[in-house]
Amino acid sequence: MLGHVKDSSAKRPALLARLKGRGRRGEVVFIALSALAALTLVALVLLMVYELTVTALPSLQRFGAGFIGATTWDPVNEQFGALTAIYGTLVTSFLAMVIAVPLSVGAAVFLAELAPHGVRDAASFLIELLAAVPSVIYGLWGLFVLVPLVKHPLEAFLGDYLGFLPLFQGPRFGVGMLAGGIILAIMVLPIVTATARDIIRMVPDSQKEAMLALGATRWETIWKVVLPYARSGITGAIILGLGRALGETMAVTMVIGNAPIISASLFSPAHTMASQVASEFAEATGRLYISSLIEIGLLLLGITLVVNVLARLLVWKSTGGSRTGEAV
Structure with a gap:
């Protein structure tokens, strides 16, 4: 019996050494596969840019x-020239952010700080569900529901009462930059709201409790503590939404009118960089025509890449390097 115990004790170091060796080999394999996956993604992006x-x-x-x-x-x-497409892209994206940012930040503050638990969970679920809706569904809804509403009463009201401004002059088609900006605003609302909500939740409770202890109201605490603390992260969320607006294709293509026009009027049809490539590429003939459309795509890729990297850096900085700000 004692001999058996001695034999087991003698074999134990060898067994531990073998297990340790296997663990090291498994760790090396895991690291190698992880690095290969990361390098594959980088290679795909570089290959895309090269092509x-x-x-x-x-x-x-x-x-x-x-x-x-x-x-x-x-x-x-x-x-060929890209200025008309760049102009349409910038105008519709800017209009979308003007509409979406106040609504998104307000909704994020409500969900993070004011809403009851049940309301917060239900509203958060619906907002994240909206972010998953395919863009073609937004486009169909925009074409059959939004465009008639934009034509009348929205464009009619703006033309009648603000028609002295160049922004609201010209024929009222329904399709155009105004409809494109509104549909983009609806599409970026969930992204900005969900990301800003998560950023606001990262504000330390000690900051808010200290302000409340000094006699501040709930509104004063939000305005003077929560929003300033989360400012850079909210800015990142807004830029993230801007990146989505710049690159959106199908929904905008269906409501913007697709005309190579530079006009001061929001009622005017136009096209964006993405919508021009989508609407013309299938019918493009000739090497130079196709090459020009691809160059527009290359410009759009560069713009959206820079915008998204900047947004991620701002969100990462605000959350102290955590992944919370990238929930959407």
Whole structure:
């Protein structure tokens, strides 16, 4: 019996050594696979940029930097410029953020600080559900419901009472930059709201309790403590929503009118960078025509990449490096 115990004791270090060796090999394999997955994602992005650049090369060589500032889009004579698409993208995205930001921040404050538990859970679920709705569904809703409402009564009201402003002059089609901006605002609302809500929840309770202990009201605490503390994260959430607005395709394509026009009127049809590529690429003929559309896509990729990286950095900074701000 004693011999058996001695044999077991002698074998134990060898067994532990074998298990330790297997653990190290498993850890090495895990690290290698994780690194391979990360490098694969980076390689895919670099490959995408490379392919877009190579395909856009004829347009880059033909038009150079002048492509960005040119307004002509004439496939017949092979004269192309991106300014009309850039203009439509910037106007609709700016309009979307003007509409969405106050509503999103207000909703985020309500959900994080004021709403009862049951209301908060139900509203948060609905908001996150809206973020998952496909853009084509938004586009169909916009085409059949929003566009008629924009034409009458919204454009009619704005034209009748604010028609002295260039923004609200011109024919009232329903489709145009105003409809595009509204549909984008609806689409970015869930993203900005959910991210800003999570940022506001990161504000330490000690900060709020100290303010309340000094006799401040709930509103004063939110205005003077919560919002300033979460400012950079909320800014990141807004920029994240802007990135979504800049790159949105189907919904905008269905309500903006798709016309290469630069107009001061929000009633005017226009097109965005994404909608132009989506609506014309299938019918594009000729190497230069296709190359010009690809160059627009390359420009859009660069813009959205910069915007999203900036947004992630701001959210990460506000949350102290946690993942909470990236819930959506």
